[in-house]
Amino acid sequence: MASAADPLIPAETVAGPADPSGEARLDPRFARLRRFAAMPPLQALRELDSSLQGLDEREAQERLARQGDNVLSAMSAHSPLAHLTRAVLDPFVVVLVLLGVVSALTGDIPGIALIGALAAISCALRVRQEYRADRAAAALQGMAATTTTVLRRARPGAAAIAREVPTDQLVPGDVVRLAGGDVVPADLLLLRCDGLAVSQALLTGESLPVSKHAALTASARAVDDAGAGVTLLEHARLCLLGATVVGGSATAVVVATGAGTYFGMSNHDLPDRRGRSTFERGVRGVSVTLIRLMLATVVAVLAVTTFSRDTWLQASLFAVACAVGLVPEMLPVVVTTVLARAQSALRAGGIVVKRLPAVHNLGAMDVLCIDKTGTLTVDRLTVACHLDPLGRSDAEPLRLAHLNASFGLQHADTPVADAIDDALIEHASQSGITADAYTARQVLGFDGTRRRATVVLRPAGQWDRELLITKGAAEHVLACCTHARIDGRDVALDATHRQRLHALADRLHTDGVRALAVAVRTRRATGRPLRPADETALTLIGYVGLLDEAKPSAAAAFSALTGHGVRIKVLTGDHPLVAARICQDAGLDPAVPVCGHEIDALDEPALAALARRTTLFARVDARQKARIVSALRRAGHTVGYVGDGVNDAPALHAADVGASVEGAVDIARHSSEVLLTGKDLAGLTDAVVAGRHAFANIAKYLKITVSSNVGNVCSVLAASATLPFLPMLPLQILLQNLLFDLSQLSLAFDHTDPAARQRPRTFDTRDLSRFVLFFGAINSLADLATFAALHHIAGAHVTPAGQALFHTAWFVENLLTQILAVHLLRGRGGTSGWSWAARPVIVTSAVVILVSLGLAATPLGAAVGLRPPPAVYYLWLAGILSVYAFVLVAAKRLYQRMFRTWL
Numbered sequence: 001m002a003s004a005a006d007p008l009i010p011a012e013t014v015a016g017p018a019d020p021s022g023e024a025r026l027d028p029r030f031a032r033l034r035r036f037a038a039m040p041p042l043q044a045l046r047e048l049d050s051s052l053q054g055l056d057e058r059e060a061q062e063r064l065a066r067q068g069d070n071v072l073s074a075m076s077a078h079s080p081l082a083h084l085t086r087a088v089l090d091p092f093v094v095v096l097v098l099l100g101v102v103s104a105l106t107g108d109i110p111g112i113a114l115i116g117a118l119a120a121i122s123c124a125l126r127v128r129q130e131y132r133a134d135r136a137a138a139a140l141q142g143m144a145a146t147t148t149t150v151l152r153r154a155r156p157g158a159a160a161i162a163r164e165v166p167t168d169q170l171v172p173g174d175v176v177r178l179a180g181g182d183v184v185p186a187d188l189l190l191l192r193c194d195g196l197a198v199s200q201a202l203l204t205g206e207s208l209p210v211s212k213h214a215a216l217t218a219s220a221r222a223v224d225d226a227g228a229g230v231t232l233l234e235h236a237r238l239c240l241l242g243a244t245v246v247g248g249s250a251t252a253v254v255v256a257t258g259a260g261t262y263f264g265m266s267n268h269d270l271p272d273r274r275g276r277s278t279f280e281r282g283v284r285g286v287s288v289t290l291i292r293l294m295l296a297t298v299v300a301v302l303a304v305t306t307f308s309r310d311t312w313l314q315a316s317l318f319a320v321a322c323a324v325g326l327v328p329e330m331l332p333v334v335v336t337t338v339l340a341r342a343q344s345a346l347r348a349g350g351i352v353v354k355r356l357p358a359v360h361n362l363g364a365m366d367v368l369c370i371d372k373t374g375t376l377t378v379d380r381l382t383v384a385c386h387l388d389p390l391g392r393s394d395a396e397p398l399r400l401a402h403l404n405a406s407f408g409l410q411h412a413d414t415p416v417a418d419a420i421d422d423a424l425i426e427h428a429s430q431s432g433i434t435a436d437a438y439t440a441r442q443v444l445g446f447d448g449t450r451r452r453a454t455v456v457l458r459p460a461g462q463w464d465r466e467l468l469i470t471k472g473a474a475e476h477v478l479a480c481c482t483h484a485r486i487d488g489r490d491v492a493l494d495a496t497h498r499q500r501l502h503a504l505a506d507r508l509h510t511d512g513v514r515a516l517a518v519a520v521r522t523r524r525a526t527g528r529p530l531r532p533a534d535e536t537a538l539t540l541i542g543y544v545g546l547l548d549e550a551k552p553s554a555a556a557a558f559s560a561l562t563g564h565g566v567r568i569k570v571l572t573g574d575h576p577l578v579a580a581r582i583c584q585d586a587g588l589d590p591a592v593p594v595c596g597h598e599i600d601a602l603d604e605p606a607l608a609a610l611a612r613r614t615t616l617f618a619r620v621d622a623r624q625k626a627r628i629v630s631a632l633r634r635a636g637h638t639v640g641y642v643g644d645g646v647n648d649a650p651a652l653h654a655a656d657v658g659a660s661v662e663g664a665v666d667i668a669r670h671s672s673e674v675l676l677t678g679k680d681l682a683g684l685t686d687a688v689v690a691g692r693h694a695f696a697n698i699a700k701y702l703k704i705t706v707s708s709n710v711g712n713v714c715s716v717l718a719a720s721a722t723l724p725f726l727p728m729l730p731l732q733i734l735l736q737n738l739l740f741d742l743s744q745l746s747l748a749f750d751h752t753d754p755a756a757r758q759r760p761r762t763f764d765t766r767d768l769s770r771f772v773l774f775f776g777a778i779n780s781l782a783d784l785a786t787f788a789a790l791h792h793i794a795g796a797h798v799t800p801a802g803q804a805l806f807h808t809a810w811f812v813e814n815l816l817t818q819i820l821a822v823h824l825l826r827g828r829g830g831t832s833g834w835s836w837a838a839r840p841v842i843v844t845s846a847v848v849i850l851v852s853l854g855l856a857a858t859p860l861g862a863a864v865g866l867r868p869p870p871a872v873y874y875l876w877l878a879g880i881l882s883v884y885a886f887v888l889v890a891a892k893r894l895y896q897r898m899f900r901t902w903l
């Protein structure tokens with residue numbers, strides 16, 4: 001029912017027509033929204049052809065068919081055409097097409113056919129992989145979709161029932177209910193509300209919650225009519241898509257959905273305040289390194305080849321082919337495959353990863369911040385004691401706390417699950433406490449900054465008196481108290497009293513019992529809405545002690561994570577003493593806890609330095625949690641965050657990877673990329689290990705492939721400088737590159753060394769360059785040995801047949817040394833340096849070996865200019881490969897000893 005303070009139908013009458021000049025100054029796209037903002041509730045409902053009972057199901061279905069789903073934008077970036085376009089614009093394909101054009105000019109039909117086939121294979125692989133990743137993502141999105149509480153009637157005239165409807169099925173005219181933790185699902189006009197506070201951080205960047213109310217006051221109307229001053233975002237009666245409910249509850253009617261919302265029309269997506277995550281930064285670093293290498297290659301090859309005698313066209317094509325040959329073309333495919341495999345493995349273990357890069361970030365994370373209540377603890381509070389201000393057992397604080405909890409819940413439109421309120425109500429029902437003698441007048445819900453909740457009740461039979469009951473965190477309630485009730489008398493509090501009362505609370509806190517203070521005030525009944533300022537001049541009645549225990553899985557999970565190089569930090573709104581006790585129970589050493597107010601004065605570097613050495617932050621609110629996470633990230637850490645509450649949403653959003661646990665409120669789930677579907681924290685270690693396994697395989701592919709490719713370029717340079725012809729034809733370079741890269745795809749399925757999963761890892765461009773140059777040089781030495789052997793076999797290779805022999809010999813040797821390198825370098829290796837790869841890697845390697853040895857004898861080989869070399873060549877080849885293997889293993893040992901790292 002509507003209360004007197006939040007009248008459903010305000011006393012004021014309908015506003016006159018809007019001032020046309022004012023309207024003209026405003027953005028015409030939002031005229032409709034502004035009109036609704038100034039409209040009395042019933043008129044708005046009429047206009048939307050709805051009622052206080054909401055829509056009936058058939059009508060809702062028809063509107064949905066007409067209006068479309070309530071989603072912001074179509075997934076246009078993911079259409080098959082978009083995938084194809086991206087695949088075709090890949091540099092590898094572009095060069096192939098260029099080569100195709102040249103072949104067409106020279107009338108080389110087999111060349112064109114081969115180039116077409118290569119381009120098609122490359123595009124098809126890429127499109128297929130991206131498409132599959134998309135489908136998986138869409139399925140997960142469905143799993144993670146949120147629902148909204150909507151009033152709907154089964155038939156016209158039937159009674160309305162509140163039920164959960166997927167948020168994308170909302171239509172204009174739907175009557176919805178909001179509660180703390182909800183994401184505002186569409187553009188809404190408030191019909192009634194109770195202490196509603198919303199955060200519009202995602203919309204405006206302003207993190208402080210703003211309060212909203214349904215009343216159509218004269219001032220709101222005047223502002224609307226003038227069309228100046230208040231923006232739609234600031235408008236008190238509108239809740240816009242993308243905002244989140246921080247406290248209170250409301251009933252509202254949907255005015256616009258999907259693309260028709262303020263957001264949809266402003267034509268911008270939710271801004272991402274997260275900044276680049278570790279994954280994005282890493283990929284960027286790698287790309288920049290590769291691009292530099294490519295540019296250097298083009299210039300160097302061009303310089304050398306034009307000095308020697310080729311035509312400009314041939315020389316430039318050759319240079320570009322070398323540069324493209326340098327690129328690990330399959331990198332996007334390998335990354336997606338590897339991450340998607342980890343994603344599906346985790347899903348089988350009950351961990352849903354919404355975005356693929358989150359898998360990498362889980363593996364890279366070196367700091368994990370977690371929230372205490374509900375995440376670290378079991379979130380089943382029990383009442384441990386109830387004490388009067390002198391510390392004697394007394395039932396009165398419990399009775400009043402129960403009244404506060406049960407009326408708070410009853411009065412809300414949609415009760416939010418609250419562990420404290422649940423515990424109080426359950427305990428009261430067991431001890432026979434009832435709430436019969438009162439009726440609720442007003443409620444001021446809990447929020448994480450005040451850390452109190454207040455209700456105003458009217459005792460039965462007393463029309464002019466009201467009883468205000470406040471419960472909340474001990475210090476925060478005591479601060480509002482002027483008296484304490486001791487043996488039925490109200491005693492004024494002096495400094496000594498206060499000190500004793502704090503000491504009493506801290507005695508509970510030290511035992512891990514959270515002290516909830518309960519205070520009251522009686523006042524004459526007023527019609528004024530309840531405000532935080534009314535929580536004053538209270539009389540303390542006593543404390544209720546609540547006990548919450550650490551999850552049994554926590555200690556083991558933390559020690560596993562610490563063993564994997566992840567440091568744990570606890571960020572909680574609870575009291576430092578309680579939190580410290582829970583930390584100890586979970587096997588963490590809280591050392592010196594830091595409180596929220598201590599960090600407000602610190603700038604970011606100072607906060608980061610403090611956060612590095614602090615394990616426990618207590619009494620921190622949502623904004624402070626997010627600041628700590630951002631400061632740690634800015635200081636170079638990869639930060640994960642696990643939480644479940646409204647006060648965790650900004651931090652989840654600010655972290656490199658956010659995870660929410662089972663039972664988390666909508667906004668927490670919404671802000672997370674990872675959903676732990678169990679209560680257990682053990683899954684976190686699995687997720688970290690899966691992320692590292694995935695990363696290890698990506699790093700393997702990247703380093704081995706690029707080092708081989710760099711080696712080739714060095715050899716090409718050496719050969720071009722000394723030979724009177726091109727050391728390998730552009731098409732041959734590309735074919736060899738494609739064959740090798742295709743076989744490397746299987747590294748996505750390889751196993752990894754336990755040592756590679758022991759520490760957090762992320763892309764490190766210095767490490768990449770070092771590895772690539774070191775092993776590239778060795779690879780090139782093998783090539784040079786081949787050149788020398790060829791020189792020995794065939795003398796000068798100036799005849800076309802001699803050139804073809806040279807090309808073939810190098811083609812085969814190159815592929816074989818690369819495959820050998822994969823198997824010798826892919827694992828840390830024991831004393832021999834050898835470890836068996838997973839079966840897919842062995843199979844693809846075998847295929848490439850057979851193809852490279854046999855290709856020259858086939859028509860396809862002939863088409864690309866290869867011809868079978870003499871038998872003696874194979875003897876030389878065997879010798880070179882044996883020496884190469886020996887040198888490679890020695891180099892690997894040297895590298896491991898010099899840099900104390902591998903892959």
Ligand SMILES: Nc1ncnc2c1ncn2[C@@H]1O[C@H](COP(=O)(O)OP(=O)(O)OP(=O)(O)O)[C@@H](O)[C@H]1O
Nearest residue numbers: 371372373420446448451453471472473572573574
């Ligand atoms: N429903 C409530 N009514 C009154 N007081 C509450 C209520 N919920 C929490 N409090 C008080 O406010 C304090 C802070 O709560 P807040 O939600 O910020 O953090 P928390 O749930 O204790 O911890 P965490 O941040 O780890 O989830 C609590 O320790 C408690 O004393």
Ligand SMILES: [Mg+2]
Nearest residue numbers: 371373374645
């Ligand atoms: Mg919490």
